[in-house]
Amino acid sequence: MALKDGIAPIVVRKTRKHRKSTAHAGMWKIAYADFVTAMMAFFLLMWLLTTSAEADLKGISEYFQTPLKVTLSSGKVSGDPVALLTGGQSLNHRRGETQGGDPAQAQIDERDRQRLEALQAKLRSLVLTQAVLKPFSDQILIDFTDEGLRIQIVDERNRPMFDTGKTELKDYSREILGELARALNGVDNKISIAGHTDSAPYAGGDAGYSNWELSADRANAARRAMLAAGMAPDKALRVIGLADSVPFDHSNPRAPENRRISIVVLNKRSEEFLKKDGIAVDVPAVSGKTDDVGEPWRQSGTRADD
Known part of the structure; x- marks a missing residue:
């Protein structure tokens, strides 16, 4: 090293210490919290599905299939559609069902x-x-x-x-x-x-x-x-x-x-x-033989009778 005026320069070497960044040190805690929240939501969903009435579940299913149905049918919830016109009958009404929650008729039924x-x-x-x-x-x-x-x-x-x-x-x-x-x-x-x-x-x-x-x-x-x-x-x-x-x-x-x-x-x-001179509901076909009071049915061969 060259000397200046006969004096050697003093060189000071400083070593920088690299500190570990703490910017992402706590990310696992956030991920864990998200996981716990998701699991809690999942178990809450399972509990709701097991405790909800069948009509409510059907309404939820129909909502996801046709999201605008509630708006178009003016119902309060997805499982409670009403007629498009005021005073009309429910879109889901079937003969024999009580509409409007008539307590007297419900007791009779x-x-x-x-x-x-x-x-x-x-x-x-x-x-x-x-x-x-x-x-x-x-x-x-x-x-x-x-x-x-x-x-x-x-x-x-x-x-x-x-x-x-x-x-x-x-x-x-x-x-x-x-x-x-x-x-x-x-x-x-x-x-x-x-x-x-x-x-x-x-x-x-x-x-x-x-x-x-x-x-x-x-x-x-x-x-x-x-x-x-x-x-x-x-x-x-x-x-x-x-x-x-x-x-x-x-x-x-x-x-x-x-x-x-x-x-x-x-x-x-x-x-x-x-x-009242009406026509009764159609006689439904027997869906199975589980209501027999006797032994299981024995299948018979073909025979022309009657």
């Missing part, structure tokens, strides 16, 4: 439901324990429809209710109907009786006589048998023949169980509707 459920339990007990009905437990089906409590007496391959193409009841069929008639007198609900056939065309008899006439005559034969057993004369509100239009076994139109007599203990709404 609830008492009616409880009465029919008690009758269902009584009938099932009779079928399983009563000496006349027990042998036919696999032929007597009891379930609910929109109209009320339905009792179906179906044919088996070797144990039909009627002879082929006839309207005269077998003796055991008459006994079954008699026991049911006495049980149904315990409630003041009216009943509807329907006759059904399989899809085999009616052969013989007068020209123009078909499964429609046969099913109607069989329904009337069932009504007369129940009257003879002591059923109240004004108990039956409707007697109809449906031929093969409402099969029990859709996969086999000629199956023996398609030939049956169905008795519906009408709920009060259906009863009032029929009395």
Whole structure:
């Protein structure tokens, strides 16, 4: 190093110490807090889903499918749509539902439901324990429809209710109907009786006589048998023949169980509707055989009857 005026320069070396930046040192805490918040929100959502009513869940689902539905339908919430025009009926209204939360009507419907459920339990007990009905437990089906409590007496391959193409009841069929008639007198609900056939065309008899006439005559034969057993004369509100239009076994139109007599203990709404010259709700197809009071069904082969 060059000397200046004979004096050597003094060089001072300073070492800078690099301090670790603390700018991102606490980021993991924020991420952890976000995770905990998300988990809390998730568990809150699960709790709400398990405690919410089915109608509310349906409303939430519909909202995400059509977000503007609430606005367009003027509802307060997604599960409470109302008519587009003031005074109109709810867009989701179905016949038989109480709109406007009428407490009196709700109580009537609830008492009616409880009465029919008690009758269902009584009938099932009779079928399983009563000496006349027990042998036919696999032929007597009891379930609910929109109209009320339905009792179906179906044919088996070797144990039909009627002879082929006839309207005269077998003796055991008459006994079954008699026991049911006495049980149904315990409630003041009216009943509807329907006759059904399989899809085999009616052969013989007068020209123009078909499964429609046969099913109607069989329904009337069932009504007369129940009257003879002591059923109240004004108990039956409707007697109809449906031929093969409402099969029990859709996969086999000629199956023996398609030939049956169905008795519906009408709920009060259906009863009032029929009395006002209305048309009752459609008879729904049986969705399954889980309401049988007897043993599981044995699938039968095809046989042309009726």
